[in-house]
Amino acid sequence: MSFAATLFRGYIFGNAALLLILTTLMWGGNTVAGRLAIDEVSPMAVVALRWFIVSVVMVSVTLPRLKAEWPLIKAHLGRLSLMALFGFTGFNSLFYVAAHRTTAVNLGIIQGAMPVLVLIGAVLAFGVRVRPLQVVGILITLAGVAMVAAQGDPDVLLHLSINPGDGIMLIACLFYAGYTLSLRNRPQVSGLVFFAVLSVVAALTSIPGLFYEHAVDTLQWPTFQGWLVVLYIALFPSSLAQIFFMRGVELIGPARAGVFINLVPIFAAGLGILILGEPFHAYHAIALVMVLGGIWLSERKTEKK
Known part of the structure; x- marks a missing residue:
């Protein structure tokens, strides 16, 4: 085994913190990629090409195990299809549409609220008990x-004139929160096989989006830069980050691994400023502190327990 392979398997793939930091960095970069895709490739083309590439890669890697576990997968194919439709196709379609209408900084901060949305869903769907400190964290x-949606102006909320891109991103987060909650009762197949199946379904269910864009004459196949964006999204946030996250969960458990997701809005905001030159206003800083602080409060009791 080469030195590079030994280093990867022994240090990098055995270091949960490093894996999870790289994961959230790639997910933060996805918000910048969504902005870079503007005028280079249309949103539904990004979604379809992304999941087509991911599905080809994952099926190639997991084919023997996929065949072995197919009977169990087949018995739950309906549920898996709904999970892929909302969590992969629906979330990503809305995400890239939102990226055309708001900034990467806003996308990252709003996306950072997802753990709290999952907690609210767990209360409503499964009757999970919430402590007073968690309620405070949710509200914060x-x-x-x-504050991000109102661009720091409370009067905007009072007159319900929220930036459409931020509103679309909120709906996307609700979709992904629903997908996350459904993982509680997912079929007991191996993680990579589960992801491979969902990526195939996502590729298939993204095809209607292409027909829609074609019908309204907004379909744009990638330019050279568009292909670079699509390949980055497919290989890093969609594939490598998922594998790194699953490995991180395997090493330290889902509760501790989930805390690292709080880094996504920080990386998204930082990359948006550094790469895209987006403005970072005072209300962004306040909102970022509120989102991360609220998540910390909502998870604090759970971690101690």
Whole structure:
């Protein structure tokens, strides 16, 4: 085994913190990629090409195990299809549409509220008990998201004139929160096989989006830069980050690994400023502190327990 392979398997693939930091960095970069895709490739083309590439890669890697576990997968194919439709196709379609209408900084901060949305869903769907400190954390996080959507102006909320891109991103987060909650009862197949199946379904369910863009004459196949964006999205946030995250969860458990997701809005904001030159206003800083602080409060009791 080469030195590079030994280093990867022994240090990098065995270091949960490093894997999870790289994961959230790639997910933060996805917000910048969504902005870079503007005028280079249309949103539904990004989604379809992304999942087609991911599905080809994942099926190639997992084919023997996919065949072995197919009977169990087939018995739950309907549920898996709904999970892929909302969590992969629906979320990403809305995400890239939102990226055409708002900034990477806003996308990252709003996306950072997802753990709290999952907690709210767990209360409503599974009757999970919430402690008073968690309620405070939820309210602070949602207030931070509202501040971003209102662009720091409470009067905007009072007159319900929220930036459409931020509103679309909020709906996308609700889709992904629903997908995350459904993972609680997912079929007991191996993680990579599960991801491979969902990526295939996502590739198939993204095809209607292409027909829609073609019908309204907004379909744009990638330019050279568009292909670079698509390949980055497919290979890094969609594939490598997922594998790194699953490995991180395997090493330290889902509760501790989930805390690292709080880094996504920080990386998204930083990359948006450094790469895209987007403005970072005072209300962004306040909202970021509120979102991260609210998540910390909402998870604090759970971690101690």
